Amino acid sequence: MSFDAAALRAEFPIFTRQTAPLHYLDNAATSQVHGSVLEAMLVHETTSRANVMRGSHRLAEAATEAYEGARAEVARFLNAAGSDEVIFTAGATASLNLAAYAIGATLRPGDEILVSLAEHHSNLVPWQMLRERTGIDLKFVPLTPAGEIDTAALPALVTGRCRLIALTHASNVTGAVTDVAAVVAAARAAGARVLLDGAQRAQHGPVDVQALGVDFYAFSGHKCYGPGGVGVLWGKRDLLAALPPFLGGGGMVGRVESQTSTFTPAPRRFEAGTPPIAAAVGLGAALKWMGSLPWAAIRAHERELLRRLQAGLGNLPGLRLLGRADDLDRLPVVSFDIAGLHPHDVCQVLDRHGVALRGGHHCAQPLMRHFGVDAASRASLAPYSTAADIDALLGALDDAIALLS
Amino acid sequence: MTEEIYQQAIKELAKAAHGAGRLHAPDASVQLDNPLCGDRIALDLRIEDGRIAAIGHETRGCLLCRAAASLIGYAAPGLDGAQLSAVHAEIAALLRGELAAPALWPDFQVFTPVRTHRSRHGCILLPFQALESALVARSAAAERCVSGH
Numbered sequence: 001m002s003f004d005a006a007a008l009r010a011e012f013p014i015f016t017r018q019t020a021p022l023h024y025l026d027n028a029a030t031s032q033v034h035g036s037v038l039e040a041m042l043v044h045e046t047t048s049r050a051n052v053m054r055g056s057h058r059l060a061e062a063a064t065e066a067y068e069g070a071r072a073e074v075a076r077f078l079n080a081a082g083s084d085e086v087i088f089t090a091g092a093t094a095s096l097n098l099a100a101y102a103i104g105a106t107l108r109p110g111d112e113i114l115v116s117l118a119e120h121h122s123n124l125v126p127w128q129m130l131r132e133r134t135g136i137d138l139k140f141v142p143l144t145p146a147g148e149i150d151t152a153a154l155p156a157l158v159t160g161r162c163r164l165i166a167l168t169h170a171s172n173v174t175g176a177v178t179d180v181a182a183v184v185a186a187a188r189a190a191g192a193r194v195l196l197d198g199a200q201r202a203q204h205g206p207v208d209v210q211a212l213g214v215d216f217y218a219f220s221g222h223k224c225y226g227p228g229g230v231g232v233l234w235g236k237r238d239l240l241a242a243l244p245p246f247l248g249g250g251g252m253v254g255r256v257e258s259q260t261s262t263f264t265p266a267p268r269r270f271e272a273g274t275p276p277i278a279a280a281v282g283l284g285a286a287l288k289w290m291g292s293l294p295w296a297a298i299r300a301h302e303r304e305l306l307r308r309l310q311a312g313l314g315n316l317p318g319l320r321l322l323g324r325a326d327d328l329d330r331l332p333v334v335s336f337d338i339a340g341l342h343p344h345d346v347c348q349v350l351d352r353h354g355v356a357l358r359g360g361h362h363c364a365q366p367l368m369r370h371f372g373v374d375a376a377s378r379a380s381l382a383p384y385s386t387a388a389d390i391d392a393l394l395g396a397l398d399d400a401i402a403l404l405s
Numbered sequence: 406m407t408e409e410i411y412q413q414a415i416k417e418l419a420k421a422a423h424g425a426g427r428l429h430a431p432d433a434s435v436q437l438d439n440p441l442c443g444d445r446i447a448l449d450l451r452i453e454d455g456r457i458a459a460i461g462h463e464t465r466g467c468l469l470c471r472a473a474a475s476l477i478g479y480a481a482p483g484l485d486g487a488q489l490s491a492v493h494a495e496i497a498a499l500l501r502g503e504l505a506a507p508a509l510w511p512d513f514q515v516f517t518p519v520r521t522h523r524s525r526h527g528c529i530l531l532p533f534q535a536l537e538s539a540l541v542a543r544s545a546a547a548e549r550c551v552s553g554h
Contacts, residue, residue, distance in 0.1 A: 344525070348410065348525070349411070359442065374443040
């Protein structure tokens with residue numbers, strides 16, 4: 001089945017409104033917003049804007065309906081057992097901090113949490129902070145030379161003290177997809193829970209949390225063709241029911257006395273205050289749109305572009321790919337280092353050609369150190385990426401090397 | 406005036422790497438990171454009569470950061486803390502577009518094209534921040550010596 005990326009591109013206002021070429025290859029940082037998302041948010045804000053779960057007037061009812069409709073859309077996207085397992089947050093980072101706080105409150109000194117050095121800082125720093133607060137032990141799954149999580153090492157690492165394995169579903173640097181089945185098997189053998197940071201993986205199609213067999217899943221709206229300021233923490237119903245709230249405030253309480261309060265069940269227990277209503281509506285629209293896409297054809301399209309990119313990069317002098325140079329079981333995310341050239345400078349020159357790449361440590365400093373670099377340039381593709389984007393990048397890299405060398 | 410960031414003068418300034426290398430027995434040392442991109446500078450100072458007598462630095466960063474460190478390497482020795490603060494303030498103002506041209510350090514003119522690239526200002530300012538931090542650290546240490554703590 002063929003896939004027409006150019007036609008899809010026309011559905012994104014940012015591409016149709018450019019007066020200069022735009023080759024946007026920074027999707028791992030933020031993807032572009034689909035037109036249906038903007039429309040849904042505009043309709044909501046102009047016809048149904050009100051606070052949710054608080055008023056009985058017509059607008060409040062409509063807003064609550066839209067907000068809970070978005071929650072149901074998230075549940076469908078994740079194949080969750082129910083929308084009550086879906087917590088809206090401010091983003092993946094907020095989701096992971098919520099998880100670290102709430103799960104952390106159930107742990108004792110000496111309990112272990114297992115992470116890896118391939119994590120985005122968002123799935124490392126909250127656990128470090130938890131260790132400082134509670135005295136838990138933070139252990140690390142080793143990485144392969146290609147920077148991938150070495151799941152073969154898990155059985156020996158996961159002890160009876162391990163309470164949680166918190167790993168990325170897919171690397172924001174190498175695009176490597178974690179072998180979740182191996183992680184879940186090792187966790188189950190020790191009675192530990194599994195949390196996945198899905199910030200990167202979620203933008204590449206619906207996720208089936210039940211098939212994965214994990215316990216918690218976090219992702220952001222702005223990486224899924226939706227708005228910023230909204231994200232999701234999904235958790236199994238029985239596990240969420242046993243966790244204490246993170247933030248306190250309106251909307252998450254039952255009865256409030258002068259000294260004590262009771263709390264509502266999940267998910268509202270974890271959504272203190274007025275939630276990001278319009279952003280949640282936008283995320284719901286984005287996930288609904290994603291659910292309508294032909295993902296098998298898109299993955300074939302992205303694999304073809306990935307091979308084109310890898311072949312072109314392989315011809316450039318002094319260029320080293322971080323991670324594997326194949327197209328197997330991975331996301332279309334490619335990071336590279338060019339000897340003697342700093343990624344900041346490289347990406348600055350690429351921008352002159354309308355090519356948008358991210359240069360830096362990608363909030364993954366431990367993984368950068370694993371590869372022996374301070375920073376890297378990263379090209380990350382989306383369904384609307386085209387061969388013209390790849391060719392523009394390769395041509396611009398020639399210019400960058402000539403100018404900066 | 407060129408708007409080219411990567412003009413020859415900046416590339417030569419970075420390549421010259423004035424002041425590169427660590428000092429033996431410095432009076433103050435600091436290490437600073439740019440949280441956005443991972444640029445890192447380790448900077449040593451030797452102070453005599455309240456003025457910068459020598460600077461040594463190891464700078465791992467982009468071309469702009471290395472050029473700024475190199476500029477500091479040859480232009481900062483001889484300055485005292487107040488003079489350096491004035492230079493730092495002038496450079497920050499120039500990057501913000503509040504000044505047309507640098508008066509204290511005319512050679513800073515080469516960075517003028519970076520004004521319109523706000524995300525790169527931190528690359529240039531990192532060596533200046535390191536230098537000011539080192540001076541503050543040195544002053545604090547000297548104060549502790551005087552007060553006998």
